[in-house]
Amino acid sequence: RPRVIVMANQKGGVGKTTTAINLGTALAAVGEQVLLIDLDPQGNASTGLGISQAQRVRSTYDVMVSDTPVEACVLATGIPGLHIVPASFDLAGVEMELYDVRRRSYRMRDQLSRFCAGGPVCGNDVKPISYVLIDCPPSLNLLTINAMSAADAVLVPLQCEFFALEGLTQLMKTVELVRSSLNPRLEIQGVVLTMFDRRNNLCGQVAEDVRAHLGDKVYKTVIPRNVRVSEAPSYGKPAIVYDYKCAGSRAYLKLASEMIRREKQL
Amino acid sequence: RPRVIVMANQKGGVGKTTTAINLGTALAAVGEQVLLIDLDPQGNASTGLGISQAQRVRSTYDVMVSDTPVEACVLATGIPGLHIVPASFDLAGVEMELYDVRRRSYRMRDQLSRFCAGGPVCGNDVKPISYVLIDCPPSLNLLTINAMSAADAVLVPLQCEFFALEGLTQLMKTVELVRSSLNPRLEIQGVVLTMFDRRNNLCGQVAEDVRAHLGDKVYKTVIPRNVRVSEAPSYGKPAIVYDYKCAGSRAYLKLASEMIRREKQL
Numbered sequence A, B: 001r002p003r004v005i006v007m008a009n010q011k012g013g014v015g016k017t018t019t020a021i022n023l024g025t026a027l028a029a030v031g032e033q034v035l036l037i038d039l040d041p042q043g044n045a046s047t048g049l050g051i052s053q054a055q056r057v058r059s060t061y062d063v064m065v066s067d068t069p070v071e072a073c074v075l076a077t078g079i080p081g082l083h084i085v086p087a088s089f090d091l092a093g094v095e096m097e098l099y100d101v102r103r104r105s106y107r108m109r110d111q112l113s114r115f116c117a118g119g120p121v122c123g124n125d126v127k128p129i130s131y132v133l134i135d136c137p138p139s140l141n142l143l144t145i146n147a148m149s150a151a152d153a154v155l156v157p158l159q160c161e162f163f164a165l166e167g168l169t170q171l172m173k174t175v176e177l178v179r180s181s182l183n184p185r186l187e188i189q190g191v192v193l194t195m196f197d198r199r200n201n202l203c204g205q206v207a208e209d210v211r212a213h214l215g216d217k218v219y220k221t222v223i224p225r226n227v228r229v230s231e232a233p234s235y236g237k238p239a240i241v242y243d244y245k246c247a248g249s250r251a252y253l254k255l256a257s258e259m260i261r262r263e264k265q266l
């Protein structure tokens, strides 16, 4: 069974998508088989991996609403070992469309269970998927709840800014709520500090605060603010492919190995 | 009747809240009477203006769900001429709670009409409100739709990054949809470029792109990335109060005067 990890944080613009894309790529680079599920109607993870709107004939909307099997929606990304189920804009209507549908909070979980029972392989790959990463929208709505109820763990990308810190308590409460009502195995796998700028005092203070409160839950690897990371999506490539040597790429590769070490300890 | 302006952009972290707080403060500084409505469950605009959780006894949740009049939820901010209706976490449940309520897309509009018919004054102020600014969450859900159906115009804060640019088309479509179905007077008042970093090529390219597509809709005033702006919320103050002379504050003061000029021309 693959490990299912959700990138979640209702605060906007903290690096959820950038982490999903680059962590996914880094895990594939070290030999893992990764499936990325884009559950954000904005579809930034799909765009950042070069999937055009025209290619998104089937998407996570079909998985969530019309019960299409996951393997029927999977696309290759051009990166060996990394596949994606792309998002489309109509995902924004899922909360209303599933309003009175039974097991509406378990749609993603039920679909992933079917996928896992069947292999879980993507396309012509023989090796089964070892990691599923789910990118979430910036809210705690039905899409994020579905991702959390399907997951083994939550990875929290956290920008070192005051507003982002404020949202952390609410996020922890939501994870607790999902754990007690929908998914008893859900845990916070870790918190990753993103867009860290050494010259900015506030970043250092927020990082200290977070480590004081959450201790070892906070990854040692810190992702620096690095313009190459924000340029990469306009070429439809992960930073690791766009500029392998830049500080951002090196940080994501380090993050992948730290994550694999953590997973082994669990 | 006050002018009602919505800060909207479903892309997260682009500066909606920072613009609502600092533009509101700048307009109050030049003599306008401003009411800020925090319609984001995260409640960052309320925190950024120093409103503690304990003070949020009544909030926009009460306005939207329990039909409490706006004037009963208004709080002073300590900044002369600027009042706020704070947000609370239970706002996140509004979409479900109003699922089958009649006129659910017009709740904010109906409430603001009542407020305007009664004066519209806040607390002991004699001068009526001339601007209502509404801060929205990073999504195009019922809260944002309510804000747009209540508004005269949408102000779009736009970070000069690739993913933020990608979301612009979808936002324009939503404004068009609201204009044709809920609020025929709604228009895009302008696009404000935020967190602009001169040293970063991508910023320059995105800014050029946006001006080429949207022409005069894009404000001449550009808000620079400025660490003092991101420090201010941790003191519960707008940047303009925290550090009057910093580049960010000066830009927001310029934005306020450019906005007043635009409003006069309409």
Ligand SMILES: Nc1ncnc2c1ncn2[C@@H]1O[C@H](COP(=O)(O)OP(=O)(O)OP(=O)(O)O)[C@@H](O)[C@H]1O
Binding pocket: A011, A012, A013, A014, A015, A016, A017, A018, A019, A040, A044, A136, A137, A138, A194, A195, A196, A223, A224, A225, A226, A227, A229, A230, A231, A233, A248, B010, B011, B012, B013, B138, B161, B162, B163, B164
């Ligand atoms: N390490 C980094 N250095 C520089 N820019 C970054 C970095 N990480 C992310 N960015 C940029 O910051 C912006 C926000 O990141 P991203 O879109 O990944 O956040 P998000 O949490 O997924 O946003 P949303 O809440 O809208 O889904 C993007 O434009 C991205 O390119």
Ligand SMILES: Nc1ncnc2c1ncn2[C@@H]1O[C@H](COP(=O)(O)OP(=O)(O)OP(=O)(O)O)[C@@H](O)[C@H]1O
Binding pocket: A010, A011, A012, A013, A138, A161, A162, A163, A164, B011, B012, B013, B014, B015, B016, B017, B018, B019, B040, B044, B136, B137, B138, B194, B195, B196, B223, B224, B225, B226, B227, B229, B230, B231, B233, B248
């Ligand atoms: N001009 C600026 N210079 C530096 N930092 C800024 C600037 N404007 C905003 N920020 C910081 O960037 C982060 C995102 O800004 P803000 O929270 O206002 O965006 P938002 O669009 O309201 O986010 P959300 O989508 O979560 O509501 C905040 O931490 C804020 O302090």
Ligand SMILES: [Mg+2]
Binding pocket: A016, A017, A018, A040, A044, A136, A137
């Ligand atoms: Mg994202």
Ligand SMILES: [Mg+2]
Binding pocket: B016, B017, B018, B040, B044, B136, B137
């Ligand atoms: Mg905000």
